[in-house]
Amino acid sequence: AAGCSIVLKPSELTPLTTLRLARLATEAGVPDGVFNVVTGTGVDAGVALSSHAGLDLMTFTGSTPVGRRVMAQAAAHGTRVQLELGGKAPLVVFGDADLDAAIHGAVAGSLINGGQDCTAATRAIVAESLYEDFVAGVAELMGRVVVGDPRDPATDMGSLISVAHRDRVAAMVDRARDAGARVVTGGRVPEGRGAFYPPTLIADVGEQDEIYRDEVFGPVLTVSKHHGDDDAIRRANDTEFGLAASAWTRDLYRAGRATREIAAGCVWINDHIPIISEMPHGGFGASGFGKDMSSYSLDEYLTVKHVMTDITGVARKPWHRTVFASVDAATQGDAR
Template sequence: MTALPPTAQQLVDGELVGAGDGTTYPILNPATGAEIGRAPDATAADVEGAIAAARRAFDESGWSTDVELRVRCLRQLHRALLDHADAFRALTTAEVGMPGFMMGAAGFDVPVDGLGWVTDLVESYEFETDLGVAAPMGIPSRRTVRREPVGVVAAITPWNVPTQINLAKVGPALAAGCTVVLKPAPDTPWLACELGRLVAEHTDLPPGVFNVVTPRSNEVAGLLATDPRVDMVSFTGSTATGRSIMAAAAPTLKRVFLELGGKSAAIVLDDADLASAAGATAFTACIHAGQGCAITTRLVVPRERYDEAVRVAAATMETIGAKDPADPGAICGPLISRAQRDRVEAYLRLAVEEGGRFATGGRVIDQAGFWVEPTVIAGLDNSSRLAQEEIFGPVLVVIAHDGDDDAVRIANDSAYGLSGSVESGSLERARAVAARIRTGTIAVNGGVWFSPDAPFGGYKQSGIGREMGVAGFEEYLETKTIAEPA
């Protein structure tokens, strides 16, 4: 069994430190509910110190202008992550409850590959564009467009896929020349602290360029959104919290990036292989106990084959079950916390109140840790709260449609617009339906969009801006136009 990394510590101005007042809080293994470590409970002074260090590093060091230094440091971090991969993976399973099979994707490999990808990008990126000579108002001028780092970035990340989201923010921000204060979720502080330790011990990043603080208090964390020394807040999490961050950042008109919730629809058209599509969607809804914002949690199927789709989805989930994330065969592990389990359980009660029925699952699993049975809900339409609200658990709602137009209507009848999928026996037909779905990503006939070079983000209340890809890198750049005499 791989040993877990050293004790979690914050990184502030180049130093690994505890909380200013010495307080800590427990880190729990969601599969067992047992304490596996403790994290520093950052004080307001700790957060302010990290902001001050990031501001000083941006304003006074050469980080923002020295591309060669940035490339060297990011390559060092990439190498350190690969060298410590086993410990990172073990910590991810222990702290997050993430099944091991996900380490080859969002759990570890893809985000680490993404760090390498963005480092390659910045090495060849054209930060200046020559617009040539023009004579506006009769004055001959040579114009240049320059891309410059936005400044100090507060990166606020959730608990569901910490390494993916931490690196999807930190990598591009550092590559762009920004300095960063990373604030992880209190449920998963250790992975962020381990990233900070690798930076401190294995890279040449100047002090203050990258900082990690781990407050449990929302009030203390809120300083990152209100402090005028912070130029940008990059947040991933719930739509409700995103609204609060946007409001808190408004008085200082910070740039705000938001990657928020989803209630994505998997549309199955009447000429598709229903069994394959329904089974695949049920499998997806079980991954990491459904704790993914882009997971398809509405299965939208032809009305005349509704009962068949429900049976296939239920049988798939029963085969998968909920297993210890350390089990090599685990797909659906535990929920992250007691609070999240209670939230999902409340939605299961609501499903019955709304007139739904459980084709499988529907109950909390009575064992140590935070477990819910993989669940298929039938008998509800798209107006139900179960079909409209993000549950963030292994819960799939099956909804009937009456043709392509109706399927599009159902998919778009949502406050969210993050992801989705379309399955058809005709690629042309699937493409035509996908083109009408208002989401930031969509899979057509089994295509996979998740990759470091592919922008990810949502329409409507699923967020503002894009993460990953060139678009994700450019979120951390300002645009300056310069005119000189020609």
């Protein structure tokens, strides 16, 4: 529609790619004022945008607490909101799973983007019969991941987004250790400069532990046991989040049950995090609502309008009898 424009505010920690996108849009011929970028912190630029009265739609990608504040600010003006928020994705390994595939999927799924991904695998829920072998296999594979400068071809995983965030991740791991969880590998801030943190595996966590329930947003995977299919599904759903999950099994019926009963916007079978643009992405509960990616995402940005036109010129429509019943009765009486 005429006059439509987009205002995009990136995180204050990662503004350069968004500014580059705006420059490319200009070079591609997008008219001035159609694609706009505003930089700044959330408390100033972010609040100014989410509380602005002139918005038709506010979309936000980020943490659940901030998303709730954005929704409250937008609600003051009745602005529609689409939220893509946090996650605590379970990786459910059933007793018949291909153990080697599950181990590799757990490491890749938990360490992508340094674990700074809302769909990253964070809670491995493993059949008791496979538990110790799974823990040993994941620890061994994580130990082979090279952490360092991402410009070095030998590097597998770079740093976290900031030292402050690295310290937050480290503090959560330290509290888990103090609470009695078993840190199998990683779990210590390395010496030297930068915001680096090693791949970390934490076993024997309780269902009420902070590290099990709260989003870490770092290269940390917890492992706990399940005692059968019912227990596995229950544990997978024992969270306020519902963004993504994976289930590992050779059984078609077990896989079907997992996709039906795990309450998440995306459930992968025998893989974790293969995001593709043709499929919708979005969650339930504290993970937000609405979809991005795929044709479903377009619905968030459209407003449906109902238009009906009568060109007959007839003054009295058939449905008018619902209003003029008494008039009709009187008219019929006069006619008699």
